[in-house]
Amino acid sequence: MDMQRLASTLEASLDPAQNKRAESAILNEQTKPGFSLLLLQIVASDAYGSTARLASALYFKNYIRRNWTDEDGNYKLPENEVVSIKRELIGLMISVPANIQYQLGDAVGVIADSDFWRRWDTLVDDLVSRLTPENAQVNNGVLQVAHSIFKRWRPLYRSDELFTEINHVLGKFGEPFVQLLGNTDQLIEQNKSNKQLLSQYFSTLNLTTKLLYDLSVQDLPPIFEDNMQSVTSLLHKYLVYDNPLLHSDSDNEAGPLEFVKTGIFEVLTLYTQKYEDAFGPYVEQFIGSSWSLLTTIGLDTKNDILVSKALQFLTSVTRMSQHARAFNSEDIMSQVIERVVLPNLSLRDSDMETFEDEPIEFIRRDLEGSDSDTRRRAATDFLQQLLVQFQKLVTDVVMRYVNHYLSDYSRSPSANWKSKDTAVYLYSSIAAKGAVTTSQGVKSVNELVNVLEFFQANVAKDLMLDSDVEPILKVDAIKYLYVFRSQITRDQWREAFPLVVKNLGSSDYVVYTYAAIAVDRVLALTDVSKQPLISPADVKPLSAQLLQRLFQLIESSPEAAKLQENEFLMRCVMRVLIVIRDGVVPVTENVLAHFVQITQIISPNPANPRFYYYHFEALGAFIRFAAPSRPEKLENGLYPVFGNIIQNDVQEYVPYVFQLFTALLEANRSRFLTTYYTSLIQPILSPELWASKGNIPALVRLLSSMLTRDASQIAETNHLEPILAIFQNLITTKANEVYGFELLESIVANTPPPTIERYFVTILQLLFTRLQCSKTDAFTSRFVRFYHLVSARVENGLGADWFIAYANQVQEGIYVQLYLSIILPDSQKLVRPLDRKIAVISLCKSLTDSVAFAEKYKKGWGYSCEALLKLLENPPILATTDETIIDHDVDDMSFGVGFTQLQTIKRPARDYWPEVTDVKIWVGRQLQDANARQGGKVKSFAEERLAQSPQALQILSMYMNR
Secondary structure (H helix, E strand, O other), X not given: OOHHHHHHHHHHOOOOOOHHHHHHHHHXXXXXXXXXXXXXXXXXXXXXXXXXXXXXXXXXXXXXXXXXXXXXXXXOXXXXXXXHHHHHHHHHHHHOOHHHHHHHHHXXXXXXXXXXXXXXXXXXXXHHHHOOOOOHHHHHHHXXXXXXXXXXXXXXXXXXXXXXXXXXXXXXXXXXXXXXXHHHHHHHHHOOOOHHHHHHHHHHHHHHHHHHHHHHOOOOOHHHHHOHHHHHHHHHXXXXXXXXHHOOOOOOOOOHHHHHHHHHHHHHHHHHHHOHHHHHHHHHHXXXXXXXXXXXXXOOHHHHHHHHHHHHHHHHHHOOHHHHHHHOOHHHXXXXXXXXXXXXXXXXXXXXXXXXXXXXXXXXXXXXXXHHHOHHHHHHHHHHHHHHHOHHHHHHHHHHHHHHHHHHHHHOOOOOHHHHHHHHHHHHHHHEEXXXXXXXXXXXXXXXXXXHHHHHHHHHHHHHOOXXXXXXXXXXXXXXXXXXXXXXXXHHHHHHHHHHHHHHHOOOHHHHXXXXXXHHHHHOOEOOOOOEOOOHHHHHHHHHHHHHXXXXXXXXXXXXXXXXXXXXXXXXXXXXXXXXHHHHHHHHHHHHHHHHHHHHHHOOOOOOHHHHHHHHXXXXXXXXXXXXXXXXXXXXXXXXXXHXXXXXXXXXXXXXXXXXXXXXXXXXXXXXXXXXXXXXXXXXOOHHHHOOHHHHHHHHHHHHHHHHHHHHHHHHOOOHHHHHHHHHHHOOOOOOHHHHHHHHHHHHHHOOHHHHHHHHHXXXXXXXXXXXXXXXXXXXXXXXXXXXXXXXXXXXXXXXXXXXXXXXXXXXOHHHHHHHHHHHHHHOOOOOHHHHHHHHHHHHHHHHHOHHHHHHOHHHHHXXXXXXXXXXXXXXXXXXXXXXXXXXXHHXXXXXXXXXXXXXXXXOOOOOOOOOOOHHHHHHHHHHHHHHHOOOHHHHHHHHHOOOOHHHHHHHHHHXXX
């Protein structure tokens, strides 16, 4: 494919109608040498349209993300290609338009994650050399590259390696950066009447404030501390700066002034929180300027982030008692509430427009953690921090305003409903102590107020009325219960829960969505003894109607993207299914039909990762609780739609589908693989499926379940060797070695020894090679567990002697080396209780059943006994079977084309010896039985081989004489 055709194909990949075909053509092309450099040539050439260049930059970014290095940090691209990319990328990024810069910047960040700074130690010198005295376009490109790299430091934990990297940067970049700050200030002054140049230099200033944050986020650089007065003077100058040429023409879109001031407030908040000693003397001027800004700035949407950052700065200042004292008077506090808090906490017309026109956006801003940059959230945080400092003062002042707004509402409820919204929100802000947690809502409340009395007197009525209530007040009532759900007793929830459920019947999008959110969270709520506040017995009678209404709301639009818009509804479906468990069986057919329909609609277009995650979690719960009693029904309904997803290679869904295939298999209690699963074996062994990292965990579990169900049939149909080949590939990489061992354990544990014997020497050669050449702690631990699993399965035809025989076929005498240098010492490092249990059983059976240890490895018998006793000093305590489904907040999870574990069908760790519940008692009986069976040999071995360890002999005798 020539460059022109590739550019056209890349452009077509952005068109949903042509995407699949274009992506397929590009995938074929990317296997050719120099593909990445071809992409950069398209990006660099003005001969191609802006869309083609942007598409090429996007594909380059994603290509680099997938192909720069492997799991071990080795380059996947040819060395000459790597060198060329590093040489060309910075100069190219500086020369292209801003929208392309952002994409290339992400690629630079990916490369920097791997290579900077030790494998790319010339990068900072390259950046510094490109800075110019006054060319804003070039400087902005350099700064954008620098920000792409240095912003990686923001979330990282402190470490010596990190500070070495930062010091490397500061040693080269610090001085030129400070000079650039001063130069930019001068250029802004010189060009204050030239709109084009002024805007460019303000873009430079915006990037420098971001870099000021990046470079300071871990520790205050000495060069900034030495120049603190000049740096803070410059920050203050532009915090209060104004120039009509920089004003945004839009009420909604922020302009250069807002961006720069927002960045300055972020730096001020960081410095206030972390560097009080150095920054403290300069804080006062910024407090006054912040107050002035907040009391004069308009309510336009374009100012929202700026206002929230200003409030965050004041919140950080208020945490310090020496600055908080300024607010400690009733008059000042009243001004703060009236002039700063209330304007930013009250509903605006733009908020109501969002409520009506973009309801899902309103909900996400208002409810989730992402709302930290909204005015309401920032004003609430500021008020709550004042409450921490002056609880009674703040409570008294705020309650006056709450009562004022409630009184205003009561005079004309239809006209003054916004006053009530303000009152409820203001009251909630001072009633709650701390953040609203995902699992429990507010954990602690202000003891000077009574949240239940306020609800009953002012809020409950809005929840109960079917009409004549503004939707926003309904939302306030539901949200009040959601926020304070942990403060409400079980009996009170019995009365309130049906009222919340009733609001799912509302025709208003925001009302029924908040109702779904509240139902979900309340059903997940437990008391101190981990018992649910809402009993499943109370939910089951409502469940059929509840599920039907939720599905009706989800399916109200047949268009894929719109159907997936509201993940809160699907999360509520998941929660109901988890709570009612097998209570779903009577409505299996109806629920199955809805799941099939939704899956069919969303399959061609994965639009909302949160929605489809909850969709597949809900499906997992449905399969878990309904399939055991009606396996064929679910299999016949779900196999076709799941098969289509795999056949069409919907990469976002495939890892979920394989997990659900496993759940269906495990729910069917047949002793053999069904015809469908037998036909599935060959397709899931195809290399293309295993090439996607996200598929591997799910495929391993599916194959493991198949082997557990009918390993003999898999071997008879000649599928064992391809599975062993997959094992071989998995253990070659650090990222997949654990999955390789999971597959190997399933093979060895379920395949008859005569079948596995043909391959076991080769298996051991692969394992021993990794141990010798590139072992990791995880690999060693899993190898030791694997050894003990084989060693302990004496009754299944395996055992220590069986392992020894094949190990010594690999290399005579290698077993002793492995046993003494790896197996015995690393057995003590095993952490998981089931791993330690397997080791105990293995070591004990080596003492009682192994001919090699009895006759050949006499010292090894003693060493094994001592290792066993050490493990028994801290015996594995096995957790009781727990049916609780762990609840994960999707905001703590990453999504994409990868693996995300479905918690509703997560397989517990397998216990190969469930009958052994107390390992100490089991060891004692095993030793006693073996000693009796062998005519006292075990006892004599102990006396002979533990003669030099009298304490060990004494402890062992205690076990044998129990």
